[in-house]
Amino acid sequence: MVNLPSDHRLTEVALPPAERPATDLAAREGADVAAPQAPISGPDPLDDPDALRAGDAAAMETLLRAYVRETGTEVPATGQALLLNLSASQLTLLVPVRYRSATGWHRFDGPRLVTAGDGGSLPADAALVAAALIRETTLGRGVLPHHGGDAAARVLNSARRTTTHIARRRAEGEDAQGPTPFLDSEQALLLGHPFHPAPKSREEASDAELDAYSPELRGSFPLHWFAAHPDVVVGESADGRTPAELLRPLAAGLDLPDGMVPVPAHPWQARDVLSRPQVAALVDAGRLRPLGAAGPAWYPTSSVRTVQRPDAEVMLKLSLGMRITNSRRNNLRSEMRLGVRAAQLLAAGPGDWLRAEHPEFGILRDFAWVSVGTDGPETGLETAIRDNPFRREGLQGLCVAGLLAERTGPGDDTPPRHRALLCAAVERAARALGVSTADASERWLTRYLDVLAVPLIRLQARYGIALEPHHQNTLVALDGDGLPCAGWYRDSQGYYLAASRTADIERLLPGATEGVELVFDDTFVDERVAYYLGINNLLGLVGAFGALGLADEGGLLRVLRSALERLRTAEPAGKGLLDLLLDAPVLRCKGNYLTCVDGLDELVGDVHTQSVYVNLSNPLTEAQR
Structure with a gap:
């Protein structure tokens, strides 16, 4: 965890009634939702008619989401405001909470800079927020502030790219689609990773080059x-x-x-x-x-x-x-x-x-x-x-990150018809099954576990072969009712073999472990899978359902916990990983924000130190059985 200055405090500030919107996202879309803590609405910053302001808001939200996760900052309830006293810059930021997530997928309204003396506030932009948060982090860790300049520049580069993505998609119209469903989902990540401070940073290429090379621009x-x-x-x-x-x-x-x-x-x-x-x-x-x-x-x-x-x-x-x-x-x-x-x-x-x-379930081989x-x-x-099994005809795998990716409105200050591809899929499932959106969400999650998570956990339990199934590395196909019916994993970088199973694997394939970095300590393998599958994928999916206004995260966490408990009983060899996911009070979580601030290249160096990891409270331990 980061050592923050002593006066880095959390204050809950109630928003005035006028700033509390009357209806949530799902209600505006005509969905039947039973969510005790639905997102508050009123104009969503992502839907601002000015693409520049919408892109700036998206950049600040992902930056703040990553910051509060990695610094252990408690986020107050929906409708309250987070007050960040940033002593390194002698600034105070007031951040209204649109939605407080049990798994960290919080939604925020635009931050405001509290002015001294008169108690007023001014709008803050991404440049100010990035500089202030990164300065707080560098000085809090005993690093000179100029070391954060590169990270701040990447935040702003990402905001600029995001603005371009938003403006181009609005010009297309809401019904525009990619050449195939597979490519449409790959092209859906307009705003980028929800827990990264600079998810769309792309340096050294010109705007003209990025027109052709960017999936978000359908290049x-x-x-x-x-x-x-x-x-x-x-x-x-x-x-x-x-x-x-x-x-x-x-x-x-x-x-x-x-x-x-x-x-x-x-x-x-x-x-x-x-x-x-x-x-x-x-x-x-x-x-x-x-x-x-x-x-x-x-x-x-x-x-x-x-x-x-x-x-x-x-x-x-x-x-x-x-x-x-x-x-x-x-x-x-x-x-x-x-x-x-x-x-x-x-x-x-x-x-x-x-x-x-x-x-x-299948694995796309490199x-x-x-x-x-x-x-x-x-x-x-x-x-x-x-x-490449995803041709023009046949089953289409959809990138899970693309399914969850938030969309912005059409540019007239109104929300999109569906905030994400997942919203459209769940709405279709609710209609087909004749159930509420919340019930359809639970069924969607259950099917997702069956086609994707269970095979991955059983593969590790049976053979000691573990993968890195984060959202961008996993794909699902949906049936006619919008429910998952098939799943895939991709990426040659993300393979681990538990050391205790080395002899078994060598009997299967003599020389399998020679000349490649494949074998790791069992505890390390479980820790990494707990992050990639547990935190990033499964808890991230639960958080997305909540933040999109589809279902209550508490109910989904209980569904997830029950499924993992059944699997622990059925697969004793998976007990190490499943004990960690179900019972550990904290899990090790990759810190994209701190990795960015430290200037680390995650593809270079020893796998144990390529990224910064922090402790994250495990919401599954609190889920009722």
Whole structure:
């Protein structure tokens, strides 16, 4: 936890009756909701007709949400106001609470700066709030304040990008959709991660480039291709196919010199890597030849660097050195080797077990990779090759982060028809089942646990294989009633093997743990899964239901607790993780705000220290059985 100055105090301030709106979001949308603590409404800052003010409000809300979580600041009840006395700047911020969440997904109205002496207040903007909070954090931790300048700049960069996303989507109209349901959900994260201070920070690219590269702007672009001599091409695949065999179908129509191998790159990366000495030397020697942009358009998914084409057999996770949020998204060969090893490991038995026990759940494999340059560090031309089951026809996986992502109104000071894709799905389920929205929400959560959480926990219990299923790494398909009917996990970076199960895995696949960072202490694995699956995914889902006005979080926490208790009885080998989730008074939680302030790149360094972790009170311990 952060050591804050002694006068960092919480004060509850009641809002005047005129500032307490009469109806909640769900009521405005005609939904039947029984929520004892529904969000207060009245104009939502996200719906401000001025896209700049709406983007600024979104930036302040995610920043404040992350700040209060990671500093242990208690948030008062809905309709009260949080008073932050920031002694390092001699400022006081008054923050009206639109909705107080049991799981931390609070909603705030625009902060106000309390003026000295007269008791009045002035509106605060993202620049002031970011500077004041970050200064409070740096000085409270004994760090000079100028160390927070980079973090503050990223908050403002994110706010600017968010403003652009809002303005563009409003110009489209509310009924606009992406090319496919899969891509529509990938393009839905207009405001970004709800617990990150700079969720849409994208540095070093121009506005024109980001028009093409941003999923929120429905960007698309042809890949940039290089022709590489076979001697300098490296890579591997889980099924034995060579990089050339995998890539040639994607490069159909490319004017490829005889005997050369096509190697793809993100167009921004293609320009950047030419200045890297190892790549420049290959070009000078004629072993690598830039061919330029060619072929059909690919669409960036929510991670920006992974691209999909609805008619392609695979997705491509491209290396991208642009700093996005806290990290430069360069692919590491060690991570890509881990993806191939994980695919081989699944094929040795666990994959068949999953299909038999949970046919509705699947893992999208990063089953191959390719690059150029045989010696030394990464060249920046590393590409991972991923399964793509989401074609134009067939079952469509929807990114869970996209399902929960908040929308803003159409720009006339009114709310959107549905605040998130999840709202539309639950409303459809309530109509189909003839139940209230709150009941439909509980059924939605129960089905979600069945198709996604239970298979993940049972895989860890059975084989010791654990994953990092945060919202952006998980997908669900919805049936005709709007309820989850299938789930998937993706991302080669997020694999762990509990040390106690190493011998079992080596019997399944001899050499499975050699040359890759896969084996970790059991306690560490449980701690990380408790964050990614427990806090980020499951508690985050409960918080989203509450903040969107769909259901009472207390009831959903009881549903979640009951399901996990049943699973603990059925899967004794999962007891370590489930005891942690159900009984630990605090859980370790990744601190995106503190990681940003500290300037850490989460993709660099030892996995134990890549990010800052803090203690978070566990709301499941308080849920009634």
